[in-house]
Amino acid sequence: MLHHTVLRVVAKLLIPMILLFALYVQFHGDYSPGGGFQAGVIFAAGIILYALIFGLEDTMDALPPGVLKILSPLGVLIYAGVGVDTLLLGGNFLDYNFLAHEPTHGQHLGIFLVELGVGVTVFSTMLLLYYAFAGREPGQ
Amino acid sequence: MTVLHLYNYEIAIFLAMVGFYVVVSRGNLVKKVAGLSMFQTSVFILYISMGVVDGGTVPILVEGMTHYSNPVPHVLILTAIVVGVATTAVALSLIIRIKEAYGTVEEDEIHEQDKSF
Amino acid sequence: MNLDLTIDVLLLAFMAVIAIAVVRMRDLFGIAMLFSVFSLLSAGVFTVMDAADVAFTEAAVGAGVSTILMLATLTRTAREEQPKRSRNPTLPLIVVFVTGALLVFGTSDLPRMGDASAPAHHHVAPRYIEDSEREIGIPNIVTSVLASYRGYDTLGETTVIFTAGVAVMALLGIRRRRRREEPGEED
Incomplete structure (x- = not known):
């Protein structure tokens, strides 16, 4: 753990904002620029900032790699699951019109779920990448 | 204006060629990856330049606007950027x-070691 | 549009300067930092060219995550590039110049940038712009195309990202460092 007071105080103020902003980007992506890809990366960047300042061990305690290894395929499964769901409801693969009574409601729901899947996969993969690189002992 | 109407394309090609030069002429693997990423970014610029429409705006529907820039290149490049960082990470972990x-x-030293086996 | 054009020209000129600096530098740490600036400038260019979503992604990914990954690689490999031995720069230069000349020749036929009558704007793009409000019902066209019209593509991209994560796990794995506070603890 580094003992830079300024860094630590500023990071403590910034990290909640970054995470909140990531959630905004994720769920407001229908109306403003944003979506799963961006939100996932921003959320991961917030956690990486925490790891850079408060140490990798503490971050791994809070967000264990095992959880991320489950989340990473889970996002893909959510995405593909929406597709299979529309198949079961009688439509084509990823044809969201069948998810609700109104076609546009179905589209809204489908896009929401799909973006959630993308966000979960991107977030957990980016953080896993960082864990893999940072957890490696320097030199050898 | 006539000189500038292909400016973005020319600069994108210039950046791509600088990245290409780094890849083929330098021996350090990390630098090669940096060159490759530069090449990638210049391709993104080329694509987005093709989507620009005069007088158009960001492709988010608003009342009163009729001209929007082409959303298709945006979608392609948006996903390409994130896929790009994932593949770069694979390259860096190989390094x-x-x-x-x-x-x-360094490429030279790796080749020398391979020969001595 | 004229102000847009000026900013566009300036940002791209900066990027060209940075690209040259990357070629000439030997300090890999400096290269990683310059690369981060390069990405941020390209995000600026995307904003000027009305691609807000792309700019957003490039700023977060290029200037953020990939710089951190590159720095992490540097701490585990080497900070400096070794001066190259017995390498002739002429052949790479010729190859690069010929390729560049061919590409420039190829762009001479391209429609002017911003030309609304260019073929690229007359295939599926008008349909997305005109019908997505009625068919999808959300204002951000990029999101509708990304998640709905081209949902297959995006499923593929998500799978690629997951696969890259699996590849890095296979190559590096995740090792938890031992805590310094509990030296006697066995992992």
């Missing part, structure tokens, strides 16, 4: 493994 196996990331 770390090469360093651990050979003790160097």
Whole structure:
């Protein structure tokens, strides 16, 4: 753990904002620029900032790699699951019109779920990448 | 204006060629990856330049606007950027493994070690 | 549009300067930092060219995550590039110049940038712009195309990202460092 007071105080103020902003980007992506890809990366960047300042061990305690290894395929499964769901409801693969009574409601729901899947996969993969690189002992 | 109407394309090609030069002429693997990423970014610029429409705006529907820039290149590049960082990460992790196996990331030295086996 | 054009020209000129600096530098740490600036400038260019979503992604990914990954690689490999031995720069230069000349020749036929009558704007793009409000019902066209019209593509991209994560796990794995506070603890 580094003992830079300024860094630590500023990071403590910034990290909640970054995470909140990531959630905004994720769920407001229908109306403003944003979506799963961006939100996932921003959320991961917030956690990486925490790891850079408060140490990798503490971050791994809070967000264990095992959880991320489950989340990473889970996002893909959510995405593909929406597709299979529309198949079961009688439509084509990823044809969201069948998810609700109104076609546009179905589209809204489908896009929401799909973006959630993308966000979960991107977030957990980016953080896993960082864990893999940072957890490696320097030199050898 | 006539000189500038292909400016973006020319600069994108210039950046791509600088990245290409780094890839083919430098021996350091990390630098090669940096060159490759530069090439990638210049391709993104080329694509987005093709989507620009005069007098158009960001492709988010608002009342009173009729001209929007082409959303298709945006979608393609948006996903390409994130896929790009994922593949770059694979390249960098290969470099770390090469360093651990050979003790160097310089191409010449790796080739010399391979020959001496 | 004229102000847009000026900013566009300036940002791209900066990027060209940075690209040259990357070629000439030997300090890999400096290269990683310059690369981060390069990405941020390209995000600026995307904003000027009305691609807000792309700019957003490039700023977060290029200037953020990939710089951190590159720096992490540097701490595990080497900070400096070794001076190259017995390498002739002429052949790479010729190859690069010929390729560049061919590409420039190829762009001479391209429609002017911003030309609304260019073929690229007359295939599926008008349909997305005109019908997505009625068919999808959300204002951000990029999101509708990304998640709905081209949902297959995006499923593929998500799978690629997951696969890259699996590849890095296979190559590096995740090792938890031992805590310094509990030296006697066995992992």
